[in-house]
Amino acid sequence: MKSKINKNSKIMKKKSNKTTSKAKQKDLAIVVLNFNTQFWLKKTLQSLKDFYLDRAKYAVEVIVVDNDSNDGSPEMVEKEFKWAKLIRSGGNVGFAAGNNIALKKITARYSMLLNSDTQFHEGSNLDTIIKYMDDNKQVGMVTPRVELPNGTIDPACHRGEPTPWASLTYFTGLEKLFPQSSLLGQYHQTFKNMDEIHEIDACTGAAMIFPTKFMQDKVGYLDEQFFMYAEDIDWCRRFRELEKTIVFHPEVKIIHHKYKSGIKSSSTNLAKKVNNMFYDTMLMYYDKWYTDKYPKFFRTLLKTFLFIKKGGL
Numbered sequence: 001m002k003s004k005i006n007k008n009s010k011i012m013k014k015k016s017n018k019t020t021s022k023a024k025q026k027d028l029a030i031v032v033l034n035f036n037t038q039f040w041l042k043k044t045l046q047s048l049k050d051f052y053l054d055r056a057k058y059a060v061e062v063i064v065v066d067n068d069s070n071d072g073s074p075e076m077v078e079k080e081f082k083w084a085k086l087i088r089s090g091g092n093v094g095f096a097a098g099n100n101i102a103l104k105k106i107t108a109r110y111s112m113l114l115n116s117d118t119q120f121h122e123g124s125n126l127d128t129i130i131k132y133m134d135d136n137k138q139v140g141m142v143t144p145r146v147e148l149p150n151g152t153i154d155p156a157c158h159r160g161e162p163t164p165w166a167s168l169t170y171f172t173g174l175e176k177l178f179p180q181s182s183l184l185g186q187y188h189q190t191f192k193n194m195d196e197i198h199e200i201d202a203c204t205g206a207a208m209i210f211p212t213k214f215m216q217d218k219v220g221y222l223d224e225q226f227f228m229y230a231e232d233i234d235w236c237r238r239f240r241e242l243e244k245t246i247v248f249h250p251e252v253k254i255i256h257h258k259y260k261s262g263i264k265s266s267s268t269n270l271a272k273k274v275n276n277m278f279y280d281t282m283l284m285y286y287d288k289w290y291t292d293k294y295p296k297f298f299r300t301l302l303k304t305f306l307f308i309k310k311g312g313l
Contacts, residue, residue, distance in 0.1 A: 025059075025107060025108065026059045026109070027058035027059045027060065027108060027110060027130055028058055028059075028060045028061075028108055028109070028110045028111070028112060028126065028130060028209070029060075029062075029102075029106045029110070029111050029212070030048070030060065030061070030062045030063065030111075030114050031065060031099055031102040031103065031111065031112065031113055031114065032044060032045070032063070032064045032084075032114050032115070032116050033064075033065050033067065033095060033098045033099050033113075033115075033116065034064055034065065034067065034077075034116045035066070035067040035092060035098075035116075036069045036070065036071045036073065037073060037116045037117060037260055038069070038071045038073035038076055040116055040117040040257060040260045041064070041073050041077070041116040042076060043119055044116050044117065044118050044119060045062070045064075045077070045081045045084060047119045047121065047124075048062065048114075048120050049081075049083075051121055051122060051124050052120050052124055052125060052126055053083075056126070057127050058130050059108075060126075061085065061108060062081075062084040063084070063085045063086075063087060063102045063105075064077050064081075064084050064085070064086050064087070065087045065088075065089055065098050065099065065101055065102050066086065066087070066089065067089050067091070067092045067093060067098045068088070068089060068091045068092050074086055074088060087105075089101055094226075095205065095226075095227070095228050096223060096226050096231040097227075099113055099205075100221040100222050100224065103212075103215070103216070103221055104216075104221065106216075108212055109211065109213075110133060110209055110211055110212060111209070111211075111212045111215065112209040112210075113205050113206075113207070113232075114206070114207055115206035115256065117256065117260035118146075118207060118255060118257070119254070119256075119257065120254060120255075121253070121255065123252065123253040124144070124252060124253060125252060126144075126252060128249070128252050129144065129209050129249055129252055130209075132197075132247075133211065136247075138243075138244065139244065139245050140214065140219075140239035140240070140242070140244025140245060140246065141203065141210040141235075141244070141246045142208070142246075142247045142248075142249050143200075143203035143204065143208050143209075143246075144157075144207055144250075144252035144253055144254050145194070145248070145249070145250040145251075145252065145253045145254075146203075146204060146253075146254055146255075146256045147253055147255055147256065148255070148256060148258060149255060149257060153194060154204065154206070154256045156204035156206065157206070157207065157248070158188055158189060158190075158200055158203070158248055159187070159188060159189070159200060159201055159202035159203060159236075160187055160201045160202070161186075161233075161237065162187065162233060162282070162285065163290075164286075164290065164294070164298070165186070166186035166187040167187065169183075169184045169187060170187035171305075175187050175188065175190060179191065189201070192248075194248075194250060196250070197248065197250065198247070198248055199245050199246065199247055199248075200246050200247070201236065201237075201240070201246060202232065202233045202237065202246060203232065203246060204232055204256075205231065205232035206256050206258075207254050207256070208232065218242055219239055219242060220238065222234075222235055223235070223288075225284060226281055226284065227277060228274065228277050229277055229278050229281040230281035230284065230285045233285065234288065234289075237289065275310070276310050279306040279309050279310050280306070282302075282306060283303060283306055286299065286302060287299075
């Protein structure tokens with residue numbers, strides 16, 4: 001009888017350990033990359049706690065990756081936000097590489113990239129997106145409605161694939177003139193109903209949620225050849241190449257104060273370099289996805305156009 005009791009006890013212990021193991025896995029890991037944005041990072045983390053973490057039904061962890069800030073922001077995180085895990089990258093390694101440091105360590109079911117200049121409010125319940133992804137396994141990435149402080153949509157969260165044609169209509173102003181045209185409004189897909197959940201081609205790295213394991217095992221991490229800009233569009237394309245959809249979910253809203261990165265507020269030379277990156281990454285993206293689809297002279301035209309946009313002429 002004693003032997004039987006001990007045997008049952010071992011079985012119960014194994015079941016208990018298994019349950020404990022499952023309970024340890026988080027549902028969502030939020031990664032916030034920081035570079036000299038102490039004021040905005042504090043606003044992001046505080047609003048995240050007040051309007052989401054304190055009322056979340058799912059298990060959520062927050063990871064702040066600091067890209068060698070010198071404004072005291074990592075020390076602030078350690079002192080005022082002890083519930084957030086701080087990772088120091090050791091240098092300003094860029095958006096892709098900085099986020100990848102955390103993404104390689106995450107075990108949560110879903111991961112989220114969140115900018116350090118965002119702000120949560122009453123409409124920022126990420127539980128809604130987690131449930132949506134649980135119910136729609138074909139979805140590879142979801143973006144909330146990312147809004148500018150004035151309440152208008154941040155166009156970067158609602159993107160089409162930047163084909164040469166879509167890019168041309170955007171830079172020539174045709175999209176702005178004919179936003180409801182599916183032919184001329186492809187760059188930001190402005191012809192779609194912004195009040196409904198629907199599929200898009202790409203969203204912004206300022207706020208995107210995706211299944212961790214699929215990213216780690218199938219898609220891979222952010223492409224570190226993109227120091228800043230285009231890495232999010234490239235990532236969305238790689239999800240789509242594996243037949244996962246990218247979804248815009250306007251029922252959840254987050255404010256994006258935008259352009260508050262420490263890089264943006266640095267010296268004039270560095271700010272100009274960052275501005276040039278915006279155009280340089282367009283050529284990098286073209287080389288990665290389109291160079292074999294168009295004649296060589298087309299790349300020369302594109303390079304000349306981007307040179308002019310940078311103020312080279």
